[in-house]
């Protein structure tokens with residue numbers, strides 16, 4: 001797990017080693033929910049530096065990454081070129097509507113993007129467009145930070161230099177359902193009960209300048225956390241469902257009905 005230049009670095013700060021766990025755990029969620037085929041065509045909405053675009057490109061026929069930031073698109077193109085990937089294209093988005101035909105994609109993936117659309121009308125328009133470009137029978141996957149109660153606005157999210165809003169999961173659900181989508185899966189995301197207490201203890205030691213015997217264990221803890229996630233996710237989900245705890249990151253997969 002040599003990920004000191006992990007692509008997360010360009011979009012969020014913090015510890016690269018934590019990003020390996022989050023990245024792998026998120027990608028597992030998508031792989032489990034959606035069958036990616038060699039003929040699939042994917043839209044990566046809010047592609048950033050291409051963390052997902054490149055991952056999809058290795059598994060599907062074609063992937064399009066779009067982002068409102070020209071710098072992100074430039075970095076994603078460079079990453080694809082460096083990796084020798086030729087079935088990915090990247091485009092700068094210039095508002096709505098999306099420049100694609102109805103039903104053009106088997107899957108639209110949007111991870112940590114919708115929170116940056118702070119205006120509810122703009123969000124509704126974006127969700128409408130995302131759903132329009134998915135083919136009947138196709139999917140939308142997204143991972144978002146969600147609020148427990150009322151929407152939470154932040155002027156500057158610590159990870160990203162811009163205003164954000166964490167919305168309730170129900171708000172996203174009703175927007176997507178209003179566009180005719182069906183919830184296929186809704187689950188907590190990257191919530192290993194092993195990994196996060198470990199990371200907190202490790203970071204506390206570091207912050208206090210104390211001897212840190214835990215850092216060398218990160219790879220091992222990451223592997224064990226991922227291997228056990230099938231079981232621990234069920235446990236954590238049941239705690240969340242019973243309102244015993246709140247998990248702020250959620251993976252959601254919608255499907256567009258075949259009969260429209």
Ligand SMILES: C[S@@+](CC[C@H](N)C(=O)[O-])C[C@H]1O[C@@H](n2cnc3c(N)ncnc32)[C@H](O)[C@@H]1O
Pocket residue numbers: 008011045046047048049050051052066067068069072093110111112113116117160
């Ligand atoms: C935290 S990054 C996530 C990047 C990528 N999805 C990932 O998971 O690595 C958020 C990205 O969303 C982009 N973004 C923000 N608002 C957007 C919008 N309305 N439409 C498309 N992209 C947007 C930003 O430019 C940034 O690249």
